[in-house]
């Protein structure tokens with residue numbers, strides 16, 4: 691059981707570039723996290739069984755991970771990835787490959803699973819932080835009392851800046867409490 695406050699980093703859209711990975715298979719970018727691929731394109735994606743193992747890094751992936759590590763190392767948070775598998779669990783390698791992918795790029799950050807997207811909110815409680823590209827995940831998280839930082843598709847720097855501001859505020863509070 692996790693007793694510490696926790697910062698949860700989403701994978702796809704924050705550190706793993708799902709949109710580009712899918713573009714390689716269907717030929718276009720679906721940049722709205724609320725949209726679904728048409729059935730014939732979803733079949734192309736799910737037929738690429740090891741899709742999650744091959745995903746490229748997001749451009750700011752290491753910046754997000756490094757800043758999240760500062761919550762862990764300087765503010766005593768637990769740090770884990772919180773990711774989801776596809777809605778119908780129709781990519782059987784997803785769990786295994788998401789763990790392998792994370793271990794390859796960020797071996798110090800364990801992977802937890804929703805396991806589905808709308809179950810991420812079950813980890814929310816006051817003090818816990820979610821960093822996620824899906825606006826609904828952030829809304830659900832905040833409704834349960836946690837703090838969410840949305841990482842907008844195409845404007846990831848805005849999410850990184852917001853997370854930096856949150857870190858700065860929490861570090862200032864910590865410093866004040868130690869005076």
Ligand SMILES: [Mg+2]
Nearest residue numbers: 700702703823
């Ligand atoms: Mg995501």
